[in-house]
Amino acid sequence: MKERKGSDPSTKAAASSSSREGETEAAGGVFSVIVSCVNERENISKCIASACATPRKNTPPAFSNKTLTRRRRTRVVVVDGGSTDGTVDEARKWAAAANANANVKVVVKNEERGRAKQFNRGGMESVSKRGGGDCCFERARDDEHILVFLHADTTMPETYRDDIFDALRKERERRERERLFPSAWGVIKNGAAKLARRGNAKTGDAKKEVLPCWGAFPIKLSGERSKWRKSVVAPLANFRTRRTSIPYGDQAIFVTASAFAKHKFDESKTFMEDYDYSLRLKKAFGKPALVSGKSPVTTDSRRFERVGFMNTTIINILCVVGYHLNVDAEILAKFYRNADKKDDR
DSSP states (O other): OOOOOOOOHHHHHHHHHHHHHHHHHHHTOEEEEEEEESSOHHHHHHHHHHHTTOOOOSSOOOOOGGGSGGGOOEEEEEEESOOSSSHHHHHHHHHHHHTTSTTEEEEEEEOOSOHHHHHHHHHHHHHHHTTTSOHHHHHSOTTTEEEEEEETTEEOOTTHHHHHHHHHHHHHHHHHHHHHSOOHHHHHHHHHHHHHHTTOSOGGGGOOOSSOOEEEOOEEEOSSTTHHHHHHHHHHHHHHHHHHOOOOGGGOEEEEHHHHHHOOOOTTOSSSHHHHHHHHHHHHHOSOEEOOTTSOEEEOOHHHHHHOHHHHHHHHHHHHHHHHTTOOHHHHHHHHHHTOTTOOO
């Protein structure tokens, strides 16, 4: 009997194991965290460390694989809008330390000032390069590639990768329940939507994406000062998000690569770009997938402490009202920034 030719079993096993490992990493999803910054030298190191899921130390740490959940690859793109306080140098120092980790890659870029422009450039680079030749990024489907838009004064929880997929899963289950057992209001709303779409020449516009593809985190405020005020303001902000389904920019808005390909930030907006983006995402894809309140992002409370908690809240509300009344963005931006003379961002 002729002996069947074949390769060394150990080689086959190794190749199979390597293949399975790559498939597992791709199936677990890959992440691109786009950080927009201007003059954030004090915060950029904490922000990058949190995006890489590493504990903060006084010096750049040896980024460990232990904190990376489910072996999900992460690419952090820091897009600076013309900082003059050494933010770029600080970011590059941390990038050099982070890039020693096989599961993390940090890139620092300079771009024209403007949050919408900075987020779009970072997002487009992440989607087009898909990890710069990293096979896990290239193998991942568009719904497995998550883009997180992060302000430099905000830090992520260490479990944010798992939190995002859990939120997307729960929102998908909620939509399925609503489809199978619609409420009376749901029946009326769906009927009205079908009537509104009837007669539309573009048949593609009539079909909404079924799967949830965007979301955001709850927030908490940093620092130990005025803790009781912060314990009131943050829950109220999270309650507003749950009721309106319109998260603000400091809540780390995330989208799938497929959603970002269809809807990017509006670069004509020079103020409230994140709010405008949330409105358009909600209109296009429905309610966001909101992460559990047990895993909030932590945003810097310096503006609240300098301007005052009540004053800041009122100013934010007035800016939202002005936006919906089509008040010029430059007027709103001037009104917002004049309240805090120390804000040079």
